[in-house]
Amino acid sequence: MKLLDLIQPAAIVPELAATERNAAIRELVQALADAKLLRTEQAEPVARSIITRERTRGTTGFGKGVAVPHAKVEDQAQIVAAVGRSTAGIDFSSLDGQPVHIVFLIVSPQDRPEEHLRAMDLIFRHLQQEKFRKFLRQLDDRDKIYDLLKEADEKALVA
Numbered sequence: 837m838k839l840l841d842l843i844q845p846a847a848i849v850p851e852l853a854a855t856e857r858n859a860a861i862r863e864l865v866q867a868l869a870d871a872k873l874l875r876t877e878q879a880e881p882v883a884r885s886i887i888t889r890e891r892t893r894g895t896t897g898f899g900k901g902v903a904v905p906h907a908k909v910e911d912q913a914q915i916v917a918a919v920g921r922s923t924a925g926i927d928f929s930s931l932d933g934q935p936v937h938i939v940f941l942i943v944s945p946q947d948r949p950e951e952h953l954r955a956m957d958l959i960f961r962h963l964q965q966e967k968f969r970k971f972l973r974q975l976d977d978r979d980k981i982y983d984l985l986k987e988a989d990e991k992a993l994v995a
Contacts, residue, residue: 837954838989839962840982842917842942846871848978849920852939857897857928861886861905864918864941873916874943882909882943890928897928897936901973902963906942908952915944915955919981921973937973938963962988 847867854860862883869879885907890896897903903926918941925935940959944952962968968988975981 837951837958839917839958839985840989842915842955842958843919843982843985844871844873845978845982847873847916847918848981849918850976850978850981852920852922852926854922855924855926857890857903857926858887860920860922860926860936860939861890861941864905864920864939865943867918867920868916868941868943871918873918874912878909878911882907885909886941886943895929895931897930898960898963899930899932899934900963900969901925901934901937902939902969903928903930903936904940904942904956904959904963906944906952906956908944908946908949910946912943912945915942915948915951917942917955917959919972919985921975921981923976938969 854863865883868874886905896905920939928936
């Protein structure tokens with residue numbers, strides 16, 4: 837599994853308009869719907885599911901300026917992800933108390949938990965790398981972000 841197996845260019849938001857967590861989640865879910873990776877009628881229920889998960893099971897703001905909100909949903913054919921960045925930062929009630937600048941949002945089929953975990957692991961491995969986080973935070977263009985994800989995939993295959 838690679839980042840580009842999960843993320844299409846249309847699901848990259850180079851500058852989130854949202855200034856708070858729930859709005860950022862909704863914006864990224866809408867990006868997935870706009871990219872035809874979710875059906876339009878799925879967008880609001882998926883967003884509500886992710887927001888509820890954040891509220892009841894704890895934050896997905898893991899520190900170092902990143903968050904990975906996610907949900908497993910019915911009637912989803914494949915694992916998909918959206919990426920957004922925020923120059924100003926968003927309060928995700930992160931474990932380190934710092935604002936989030938990079939958000940990877942994952943939506944997975946409910947009946948494929950192993951793939952969900954593999955996708956989470958893949959994203960976390962990349963986000964643990966300081967250079968990856970730094971470059972991702974600096975890029976303000978969809979194509980440049982996509983190129984960075986592609987480069988990260990290629991380096992991971994060699995490493």
